[in-house]
Amino acid sequence: MDVLTTPAAMQDWSRAHRAEGRRVGVVPTMGALHHGHVALVDAVRRCADVTVVTIFVNPLQFNLDADFDSYPRPIDDDLDRCRDAGVDAVYAPTAAAMYPPGFQTHVEPGDLAERLEGPMRPGHFRGVVTVVAKLLAATRADVAAFGRKDFQQLAIIRRMVSDLDLDVEILGVPIVREHDGLAMSSRNARLTTPDRAAAVVVSQALGRAERSFRAGERDAGALRSTAVDHLSAEPRASVEYVEVVDADTLDPVTRVATPAHIAAAAWFGDVRLIDNVLLDEQ
Numbered sequence: 001m002d003v004l005t006t007p008a009a010m011q012d013w014s015r016a017h018r019a020e021g022r023r024v025g026v027v028p029t030m031g032a033l034h035h036g037h038v039a040l041v042d043a044v045r046r047c048a049d050v051t052v053v054t055i056f057v058n059p060l061q062f063n064l065d066a067d068f069d070s071y072p073r074p075i076d077d078d079l080d081r082c083r084d085a086g087v088d089a090v091y092a093p094t095a096a097a098m099y100p101p102g103f104q105t106h107v108e109p110g111d112l113a114e115r116l117e118g119p120m121r122p123g124h125f126r127g128v129v130t131v132v133a134k135l136l137a138a139t140r141a142d143v144a145a146f147g148r149k150d151f152q153q154l155a156i157i158r159r160m161v162s163d164l165d166l167d168v169e170i171l172g173v174p175i176v177r178e179h180d181g182l183a184m185s186s187r188n189a190r191l192t193t194p195d196r197a198a199a200v201v202v203s204q205a206l207g208r209a210e211r212s213f214r215a216g217e218r219d220a221g222a223l224r225s226t227a228v229d230h231l232s233a234e235p236r237a238s239v240e241y242v243e244v245v246d247a248d249t250l251d252p253v254t255r256v257a258t259p260a261h262i263a264a265a266a267w268f269g270d271v272r273l274i275d276n277v278l279l280d281e282q
């Protein structure tokens with residue numbers, strides 16, 4: 001497995017593979033890799049000839065310095081996990097290589113970035129799409145995979161790829177969950193033991209709303225209340241939002257008539273968790 005640390009080295013690597021007719025698949029990550037990331041690698045490997053994992057904790061997308069500073073960076077474990085997963089190259093640039101002095105160009109997302117996570121995390125999605133555009137350019141990706149836990153991020157990236165005519169296929173990969181239902185996230189490692197035990201209420205709350213939907217409930221307010229009531233009953237959870245939004249526009253809906261997501265964000269101590277479930281007739 002090759003490890004590359006500069007955009008030029010990464011581009012050379014991909015150029016050589018593409019010249020041989022190989023399709024380059026990419027999994028952008030911020031490291032602290034878990035089974036959810038391995039599912040992304042597996043998805044990419046099914047439709048690419050060579051697979052690259054990018055590992056970069058992107059300062060542009062953090063709202064709080066403390067969150068950026070405390071983000072886990074277990075690079076040796078990450079490299080081992082990539083090797084075990086059959087990854088061909090890891091692209092792990094430094095912040096100086098990504099944002100050298102004089103850097104000043106950003107990608108500006110549109111309305112999709114104003115919903116859900118947007119008001120809570122000003123500038124977050126601008127940082128995400130800027131770095132993803134750079135990572136796609138450096139890796140010369142033919143296909144790239146993103147997790148559906150961050151379904152808003154996925155929608156914004158798909159929009160950017162379409163709006164900027166980027167020649168890359170975007171895969172959305174289903175959420176991978178812990179044995180008790182907690183959505184896998186690099187942030188889970190920072191939960192205290194009691195908060196980890198309590199955090200299961202997020203997926204439980206959304207699961208209750210989903211069961212109610214399956215039983216015929218279509219009123220978004222009622223579905224939302226089902227989830228909020230369950231979450232609010234957990235004293236360790238501080239609920240930031242629970243919303244039911246259209247799956248395409250991410251606009252809030254009053255009735256679920258077309259596919260929608262019910263999405264939640266909640267704090268457990270200083271760890272913020274998000275999760276969502278697709279409400280679809282299929």
Ligand code: PAF
Pocket residue numbers: 028029030056058061128131132150153
């Ligand atoms: O989802 C993530 O891990 C990050 O937002 C991403 C897409 C790697 C950009 O830094």
